[in-house]
Amino acid sequence: MTTSVKAQSRTAAGWKYFLRHKYMYLMLLPAIIYYVTFHYVPMAGAMMAFKKFNPMLGIWGSPWAGFTYFEQLFAMPKFYSVLWNTISISFIRLIFGFPFPIIIALMLNELKNQRFKKIVQTSIYIPQFISWVILGGIMVNLLSINNGLINGIIKAMGFTPIGFLTDEKYFVGTMVVSMIWKTFGWNTILYLAALSGLDPQLYEAATVDGASRFKQLLHITLPGIMSTIVIVLITRIGSLMQAGFEQIFVLYNPGVYGVADIIDTYVYRIGLQEGKFELAAAVGLFKSIVNFLLVIIANKVARMAGEEGIY
Amino acid sequence: MTKAKRTLALLTAMLTAAALVSCGGNKTGSSTPAGTSDPATSTGSTDSGKVVPIKWLTTGDTAAEVIESGDRIVAAINEKLGIDLSVTYVPEGNTEKVNVAMASGDFPDIVTGAYGTSATQGWIDNGMIIPLNDYMANLPDLNKRLSEEYSWTAQDGQFYGVPFITQYSSANALITMRQDWLDKLNLTYPTNLQEFKDVMTAFTFNDPDGDGQNNTYGYTDVKPAGNFTFVFGAYGREYADFALNDAGEVIPWFEDDCFVPGMTYIKDLWDSGVIDPEFMLNDNAKKEEKFFQGQAGAMIGALYRHVTRIESSLQQLFPEASIAYGTPPKGEDGSYGMNLQGKSGMFTAITAACENPDKAAAFIDFMLSEEGNNLVRLGIEGTHYTVASDGSIEYNEEERAKDAFSPNSWAHALAWGTFYWPLESGYLPENEPGRDRALETVELASDAQLPNLVKQKTSADIEYGSACDDVYNQYFSDILTGKYTVEEGVQKLSADWRAAGGDKILEAANEAYKANAQE
């Protein structure tokens, strides 16, 4: 009896709370409809990883296949080697690629000449718009052993030319550097936006106190954009299983498969695109689970450190 | 926490209501679907009683012109067959779209996908497409294509669709060289492997471009592992897909006697530095570019209609240059061969959702017929072309441009990609520049084609084929770059190839081979 009264009053309190904020909840409604319709309803498709899919029966009606496709996936001859490549390429890219846009944003922030700043800002984001197919062609030209510009310089300096794209020792480095080079400008924009949100009064006060530029950077600028840094870091960690299919696919070759082949390229090459939907779903689900666990951990750590995190 | 849950439940209820509304709302934003009947075409065919709509989803010919409503070729087909045809071309020849549409239950009446893939096999296994056997009897051209030309594609006696294998009976690739370099170095187009090596060496080290620099290579190729089939052909490779051992069993082609000496020869070329060391970075365009730029003196050129283009592109930088091509170099016993007979292509079927399969089958039959082919290639006589008194054809470009014909007397959008390619049909407009040369290259290349031992793509091929090819490419590259010796490499290759599913491929191939032999 008492519990039901309690529950009732709780319901009433909840209802009252809801009514007081009804416009706020109303504003959430379109987003909820969107996520349910275009994400949660289709998410049932992930079930396909456990089904013998027959379109005539639908995803739900198809017979169960258990873990068949996961077994197939894990039994693939190169699975562990490509998994390792995926993780290591992603990880190296994270280590070097994540801080780079922040450093560039901070450097841009220190520029006095606004015109120069604008020019630099505009140019660094250009590569983002050029697809890997086109950039790949340009890279092959620039890095060619025979007549590429870069190896031309290396030769002129008296060194032996380097097979940036054909030598296993250099391939991953070439991938990571070019990947960073293509995307850093685009990622810088976000930090610049965060920087422009900082309160000028803080800097004024610091200058009056005689704080050096470095000290201002350390005590005002960095803390000011820390939450942005953290959310970018968490989402980057959560995409660890995405090691950059398009780029690697354009530039790799059998000579460097040993280090360059990632899950996505391997699975593509051995014919997943031919309509093996169930296996594709299994690969997707495997990658999702890894990414998901990483995000959970990263977010937890961030929240423990006093940050808001991404949820 | 419970409060939060209640709030959520409430929101979900609201959302369900709203979702219903939103479905209705979206309708206003949508416009007419692709299959809208065009009044001009449907009025023309009143005599056949009822006009049946036929929707056709195909990857078709990616480079074709757009079919506008009111296209007179489509109208002529509609009138002839009493149908209302609407064609949806998937951009970029993207078979994934076709596969997804079919897997989502979005069935057209006729569908064209990739032959011999998991997707199309799934259509058959899951009953998404219907057998054509019942319709073949009255449709001579369909019957001819299936029971004569492609009789081996039947599964348990049933023909589920019309296959069209690319490079099934013709080929167009030949080793293409710089004739001007050959002349300058006093050489001729190589007829055997020894001469080939001599030419490559001269192209690399004897300064064929006369600029005083050592900046040329003999030969370049494409990723991932090049196409050195002509070497194995000279060492006696007989078949495109497998080989036969002495006991008459099907074995992988690289276990044939041709492989070790062939591979040794290629490795020798590679080690002597006459092959472009970065060929594995080339796509087709890049390979041609290196040839046009004078970085390499020979490549495998896809000729036929490209013969004129390749020569004129080469002459951009070297106006005096010309190209040479010919029968691939022969081995000591005179054997040669370089083009593999195709095993994949397109597959056109009638779906289970088709309400008038007889009309759909009649349409496919028409597209396979001579009448149909003349219509989509030449057009309507008197409108799109006229036949002069001497029998030659005159094309009316102005009228052709009004319908979906490609410029320069080329064919209608419906002509290629599904049932024919120009190469297979030996088709070239009569006024095509360089026509004779183009046809000559096809003759030479087709002569050097290696047939398949087993015509079918078995289900093991579909399942494991790409993984096994991948193993081969990896070992080819590893042997070439010296990671393994030839003998060591071929042994490891055999083992790994089998482990990747090759044993199942062999089993199925042996079975199919024996069954074929009994017939």
Place this chain on the structure above:
Amino acid sequence: MTAHATRHSNKIKTSLGSKIFDVCNIVILGLIALSTIYPFWDSLVVSFSSLKSYLSTNFHLWPGEWSLEAYAYMFGNETLWSSYLNSIFVTVVGTIINMLLTIMTAYVLSKKDLKGHRVIMFGAVFTMMFSGGIIPLYMVIKDLKMMNTLWSMIIPTAISTYNLIVLRNFFNALPQSVEESAMMDGCTEVGVLFRIVIPISKPAITTVALYYAVDHWNDFFSAVMYINEQKKWPLQLFLRSMLFENDMAYASGGESLYLLGQPMKMAAVMMAIIPIMCVYPFFQKHFAKGVMLGAVKG
């Protein structure tokens, strides 16, 4: 007055180290900018070159021989213009819808005391990692009768969770005091969003809008999947289809426009990226402007 202007108008003598830093900073950023401009410049030059001058070198700094053939060919194609219109429609309408939904949602979810906000945010984040693949989404879009309409390129991507997170993070960072004082003055929560939060969050909002706009502009895959009629193709798909190269083009003897060569390809690339690049300076204006936080506070 921006922070920098204030700082540098200060006549306190700048140290030598600070000067050296400024010089290095300019040099490094200048070099990086040059390296990022190069591929664009190379492509631009090739698009204006004749095939001959393209082939004559692998490093293109200036057209050896000018040619407008590639552009003339492109401009002569009617489908180009309709695809431009489609792309502009998808980008403009799509971005407006994106921004409306994302701003509303991010604002509500930035209220840390609002019950249920974390659950919903988690629900959104979950979709970043898990998806059901293309087939069920295709079915949903078909059931909603969005097949073969431009809406299929807009509605299914109405909110990007990443952008939602970014914007919510910016809203989170706004000082609570500003909003509270506005509430005191009689603003409702919704009123605060429109009168205070949006105006002071311009840099964040423009950033997110830019991200959305570029995503819409570059999207071709949803058009491949959901659009059947060529006259509804967006620009990217039209250009890709013109330049599409596959082995089939070599093996079949079919028609193929790549015969026109690299300059043509690059002209297509330029036509796709120049319009969206021109949008950037317009957005950039809003990053440079300092935020009027101080003014609002005062």
